[in-house]
Amino acid sequence: MNDTSMRPLRLGTRRSKLAMAQSGQVAEAVRQLTGRPVELVEITTYGDVSRESLAQIGGTGVFVSALRDALLAGEIDFAVHSLKDLPTAQPDELALAAIPPREDPRDVLIARDGLTFQELPAGARIGTGSPRRMAQLNAWARELGKEIETVPIRGNIDTRIGFVAKGELDAVVLAAAGLSRIGRSAEVTQFLETDAVLPAPGQGALAIECAMTNAPLAATLAELDDPYTRAAVTAERSLLAALEAGCSAPVGALADLLADGQIVTEMRLRGVVGTTDGKTLVQLSTTGPVPSSSEEAVAMGRELAAAMLDKGAAGLMGERAL
Numbered sequence: 575m576n577d578t579s580m581r582p583l584r585l586g587t588r589r590s591k592l593a594m595a596q597s598g599q600v601a602e603a604v605r606q607l608t609g610r611p612v613e614l615v616e617i618t619t620y621g622d623v624s625r626e627s628l629a630q631i632g633g634t635g636v637f638v639s640a641l642r643d644a645l646l647a648g649e650i651d652f653a654v655h656s657l658k659d660l661p662t663a664q665p666d667e668l669a670l671a672a673i674p675p676r677e678d679p680r681d682v683l684i685a686r687d688g689l690t691f692q693e694l695p696a697g698a699r700i701g702t703g704s705p706r707r708m709a710q711l712n713a714w715a716r717e718l719g720k721e722i723e724t725v726p727i728r729g730n731i732d733t734r735i736g737f738v739a740k741g742e743l744d745a746v747v748l749a750a751a752g753l754s755r756i757g758r759s760a761e762v763t764q765f766l767e768t769d770a771v772l773p774a775p776g777q778g779a780l781a782i783e784c785a786m787t788n789a790p791l792a793a794t795l796a797e798l799d800d801p802y803t804r805a806a807v808t809a810e811r812s813l814l815a816a817l818e819a820g821c822s823a824p825v826g827a828l829a830d831l832l833a834d835g836q837i838v839t840e841m842r843l844r845g846v847v848g849t850t851d852g853k854t855l856v857q858l859s860t861t862g863p864v865p866s867s868s869e870e871a872v873a874m875g876r877e878l879a880a881a882m883l884d885k886g887a888a889g890l891m892g893e894r895a896l
């Protein structure tokens with residue numbers, strides 16, 4: 575580090591319980607790595623303040639722009655984001671210094687009385703404001719031959735779980751990773767298999783960002799990077815970008831590694847786009863060598879996007895679901 579002082583490193587974070595939990599974990603890892611103190615700097619983003627639905631405010635970047643402004647202004651040294659909240663276009667001035675090993679990427683159901691999705695009665699009210707979740711849940715319900723009602727909700731994880739606890743909704747759908755980070759995994763009633771519901775691109779992964787000009791810090795943070803997670807989320811985000819969809823679009827994607835025993839052999843990338851009523855889904859997958867460069871991962875995402883667009887994916891997006 576060119577700055578050899580023991581000045582604390584300033585980690586910018588949102589104030590939510592989830593953001594504080596994940597920033598706290600990264601702060602500890604950076605402390606161990608550098609021997610330097612790390613101090614959390616709380617920053618409020620538009621996404622935290624606005625009461626509008628994410629689909630309405632346009633989604634991309636509402637949780638990250640204030641953190642990025644603080645990085646560019648030199649008010650903080652680095653920031654931790656949920657990768658799925660990060661817009662696919664990376665600003666030139668900012669380095670995605672590390673993508674640590676991903677947690678469980680799946681969505682989960684928290685339902686009343688311990689119910690699974692299959693056990694929910696016809697007419698069940700399921701809370702989610704995500705067009706991606708609505709599309710896949712409605713498609714799944716159709717397959718099971720039952721009607722459900724998806725109810726748009728917003729708010730932090732505790733608020734969302736509260737709708738079920740108070741009996742206002744039969745179930746809510748959330749990301750497994752977020753629940754585990756805030757210590758509420760025990761309330762999960764079903765982990766949704768990815769054959770039924772593909773997560774958001776980058777779900778379950780974190781992104782650690784710093785200013786491009788701070789090369790020594792970028793190099794230090796890079797030690798927290800997991801190349802497999804980076805390859806997977808790069809392919810997923812490339813698919814999203816090539817579909818020209820934002821984080822509030824009904825797009826799911828997941829890259830996973832195929833292994834022969836302990837040996838990783840290939841990477842599979844799956845993608846889905848659908849109408850929120852679940853009547854039409856375009857769902858495709860591709861398998862190939864594990865990308866050994868960012869360019870290869872990007873190419874994999876682009877190829878799958880092209881195949882999905884061939885199947886009519888474009889016509890299913892752009893709708894502002896609610």
Ligand SMILES: NCc1[nH]cc(CCC(=O)O)c1CC(=O)O
Nearest residue numbers: 656658748749751752777778779
């Ligand atoms: N959209 C909000 C959001 N952004 C990141 C997570 C936690 C999971 C993750 O880090 O991928 C969540 C909550 C959720 O979707 O349940």
